[in-house]
Amino acid sequence: MKKFFSGKWGSFFILLIQTVVLVSVTVLCVVPVSCKVSEEGILFVGGDYVSPVLENVCVLDEKTVEMYFSERVNLKSFVVSERIPEVSDSSEHSETLELSPSIKAAAGEYGKIAADFSVSEDGCVITYSALENYEIGKDYEIFGTVEDKAGNSLTFCVPFTGFNSHLPKLVMTEVQNKYKKYKEDAYRCEFVELLALTSGNLSGLELVSAVDGESKKYVFPPLTVEAGEVFIVHLRSAGSGCVTEDEDLNESTAPHSGKNVRDLWADNSKARLSDNSDIIVIRNSVDGSLLDAFMYAVEGAPEWEKNLLAMAIQVADSGIYEDISVSEVELNTGLGSVAQKSFCREDAKELQTRALAGEFSEDMAEYPVKRLPENWMVKNVSPGTL
Structure with missing residues (x-):
């Protein structure tokens, strides 16, 4: 036997045995098994070692x-x-x-x-x-x-x-997508003005821009608003006087603060909303439904960029816009480079009058409110004033 293992066949069998041992050890390391001791020795059995997800x-x-x-x-x-x-x-x-x-x-x-x-x-x-x-x-x-x-x-x-079963019906009434230093320690920042058509609590709602993305969305606080109430979401806090208002509605003194209306300030100091083309939605975070949407684009843009198209399709599915082609949305012209002009909703005052008269209900059939081409115009910025 000793003579056999010393020859070339012996070397071959030794190499074969080594290979079998190495493969067996490797398999035992990667295959999930467990073991138990029997009278004959160790018996390996399969097992499930993955936790539920x-x-x-x-x-x-x-x-x-x-x-x-x-x-x-x-x-x-x-x-x-x-x-x-x-x-x-x-x-x-x-x-x-x-x-x-x-x-x-x-x-x-x-x-x-x-x-x-x-x-x-x-x-x-x-x-x-x-x-x-x-x-x-x-x-x-x-x-x-x-x-x-x-x-x-x-x-x-x-x-x-905590679940919010009393959501208000909201529409955007003014959008400022520009940012500019106004004077020392004072800046004109991006904001969205909103009108409550019905009373309710804002918890569970979020304001999302297609360009900014999900990570930069604004999440509304659990705040109760009344039908006909106007309030402003400032998407950037820069300079002094950026105060989120509770009882005193004139506590916020930063530029673009609304007079006698509630100002809400995002905890953010970076740019928000595109200067060129963007889609802004108010969304229910629980079921993903849209309460309102606003789309704007630079004149001559051939089509939505890839990062905007998915949200444009959601807006179309909501029925707020019937035509989502770039040529049919609000044109981003006349705003200039200084934040002195903004997109304003022409029928905002009419909607507020109807809201104060109680014409809208929680199950209103005409909501979300459909956008009409003549609804939006570029005018002088007027936060808090419809």
Whole structure:
């Protein structure tokens, strides 16, 4: 035998044995297996070591939140609690055995909410039902652990916002897409003026520009507006006097602040809205529906650029614009390089008069309001004055 392994055939078999061993070790490293000890030795068996995936979270109404998982799961534990500013979102972790502030908040030590749960027939959807309504616009979170049939677990902490069932009907009445230094420590910045056709709460609404994109959208605060009310969203805070107003509607003193109307200032100091062509929408973040839209383009532009086309199609689907071709939207002419002129809605005053008279309702059939070519004109900037 010794003589056999010393020859060329012996070298071949030694090399073959080494190859088989290396391949076996490699396979054992990459293939998910487990092992158990039997009387005969170690027996390798296959296993599932992939945790369930939380695929989606949906706030259904004032009391209900649903979670969708990638496979059947069992809910081992959960707690619903309020999100406490600077506690729930704290990245600070204790160096002792104590729970960190964020985990304590998620575990219900602060503001625990009474809630029940149910699981769908296929085991992939868990529904959490609070015993009392969540507060509109208030931040909450669900902390819990689920397991799949193989015992793989997933621990999650999911934030959500109290459902808003009382959204107002809104239209944009003035758009300023220019930015210019006015004087020392004072700037004329981009803004959008809005009119509330019905009363409601702004929570869950967002103002999005196709050019700016999702990461730069403005999210409305949980603020109640009345039918006929005019308010202004300033998309850039620059210089002094940029104050978001609560009770005193003349507290904001920066240029383009509205007189006796509410001014809301974005926490942003960078450019917003395109100087050339753009699409602006007011959107319901819950279902993606559009409340209003405004599109403008430079004269002579042949078609929408790729980053604008998708939103133009959404606007067409909403029915606000019947024709979304670049040649049919508002032309970006006559504005000049200084922010002294803006796009103004010609029928804004008429809409406000009707809103104050209560002519619009929450289920109004003529909403979103269709854009007519004669609706918009370029005029002297007049924030807060329809």
